[in-house]
Amino acid sequence: ALVIKPRRKRGNSDLASAGFNIINSIIGSGIIGLPYSMKQAGFPLGVLLLFGVAYITDYSIILLIKGGNLSSTSTYQELVKKTYGLIGYLILSTLQFLYPFIAMISYNIITGDTLTKVFQRIPGVEPGNVLTDRHFIILFTTIIFTLPISLYHDIAKLGKVSLISLILTIVILVVVMVRTVTFSPQVPKSENAWIFAKSNAVQAIGVMSFAFICHHNSFLIYGSLEEPTLNNWSRITHVSVSLAVIISVVFAACGYMTFAEYTEGDIFENYCRDDNLATFGRFCYGVTVILTFPLECFVTREVIANVFFHGNLSTIFHIIVTVIIVAVATAISLVYDCLGIVLELNGVLSATPLVFIIPTACYLRLSEEQWNHSDNIISCLILAVGALVMTVGFVLTILHPQECSHGKEMFYCFPSNVSFHNRLSHQKLVVQLSLSSKFLSSS
Incomplete structure (x- = not known):
């Protein structure tokens, strides 16, 4: 049997605090695209797939810690480097750069979408006003908020962001639930809204993976436990992922039941501009993504620092690298404004390998169990599914990109x-x- 020894270095987090961190890692800005994934997959299949992605997330997070203990490593990067050498390390670094970088692009798109509609509700702000121009809003929030906060050296200074983000996410969930009851009768019924499965189910898995990925935080949270044992970690993970999937399913179901076939990649694009409750939800979500953007920038900068600068950036290079990352992400978000395909591409190209492929591949390489052990068999299945989703999802997303009615008032x-x-x-x-x-x- 596999014996996991506790780490010597112990933290000061209890089980509840660690569980809160995992839930907060999952229930973030990615939740906004889950109703869209129901449209892609078909509602009944979409719900089943969401539970499936949650199970794989739960399983692969535990596998990561098992692999870390087997290889005596304490980070995702160290684990992959020790298991698959420099090539594996570079592949992981590329994926860990792409995921938060594309997320930054999506955050800017969301900011431009949501805050323009919030400002339109201010008396005296007409449609031609500069505050209703998404390009101006993205540039303004970048220069005034996200870039200055992204220039921090210490991520600990962003610690309160997690609590604020989770509270605002719960507020957004309540808004969506209320509008399911009060607004859905106004939306015409669409054909084929409730068929079991649709052809874009693979892309839907990518969107779900984008929402559920939290693997880059797993070692950090595990190391913060007062008693970092596999039993404690498994218990925390099971409870946290279960609560996260319940919230996600409620959000996805309420959003899709309201708009069905008209569901957009950003669910707030579906609500009318004169809807004050939805406007409040947009404001909460806009604040959430503005506060989350610097966290993603921190990760991309760390990847660049580790690969090219041996983990150390001078003050000058710290500023230069940060400005370049933020500027490129902002430029792309100014040119492209459809959130759905951004979520799909980030899901299939970055999140899927980070959730499905790499944790299982590392464990299979390190495992001392017989080949027919349940962990090995399940890992092989998850690895195969991940490879299939990544390949097919990318091809389908490129060949059949989804239409986007961005910025238009719904009929x-x-x-x-x-x-x-x-x-x-x-x-x-x-x-x-x-x-x-x-x-x-x-x-």
């Missing part, structure tokens, strides 16, 4: 358009019934 926000849509749907139904009756009479 159901105009009563006349809804009436026309309902009349059109009624006419289609009459024609179908007429054709059916003719067919039956001829038979």
Whole structure:
């Protein structure tokens, strides 16, 4: 049997604090795209896939710690370097750079989407006002907020962000739940909204993986435990991931049940601009992503520092690297504004290998168990699924990118358009019934 020895270095976190950190790592800005993943996969299959991704997340986080103990390493990078050498280390470093970097792009897109609609609700701010221009908002928030905060050297100074982010996420969840009851009757019913499965299910897994990834924090949280044992870690992980998936399923279900086939990659794009409750939700979400952006920038800068500067950046290079990272991410987000495909690409290219492939590959390389041991078999299955999702998802995303109605007021926000849509749907139904009756009479 595999025996895991406690680490010598102990932290001061109890089980509850560590569990809170894991939940906060999962329930972040990625949750906003989960209703969109239901649209991609089909609602019944989407819910099943969400539970599946949660199970794999739970399993692979525990595998990471097992691998770390087997290899006597205490970070994700050290584990991969000791297991697969320099090539593995460089591949992991590339993925660990891409994931937060693409996330930064998505955060800027979200900021531009949400805050412009918030400012439109201010009396006197007309549609042509500079505050309604997403380019201005992205540049303004970058220069005033995200870049200065990103220039911090010590990530500990951003410690309170996690608590604020989680509180605001719960507020957003409440807003979405309330609007499911009060707003969904206004949205016309769409065809094929409740079929079991759809052809974009693989891309949906990528979006879900983007939402659930928390592996880069796993070693840090494990090392902070007062008693860092595998039993304690497994217990924390099971409870935390279970709570996270419940919140995620509720959010995804409420968002999709409200808008069905009209669901956008950013769920707040679906709400009408004169919806004050949704505007409050947009504001909360905009603040969340602005506060989370520097954390992602910190990770990308650390990867560059470790690969090119042996982990040490002088003050001048620290500033230069930070400015370049933020500037490139901002430039891309100014040019491209469709969130759905950004979430899909980041999910299949970065999150999927970090969640599915690398933890299982490392464990299989280090495992001392017989080949038919359950951990080895499950690891092989997860590895195969991850490779399939990454390959097929990337090809499908490139060949069949999803349409994006970014920045447009949805048609159901105009009563006349809804009436026309309902009349059109009624006419289609009459024609179908007429054709059916003719067919039956001829038979």
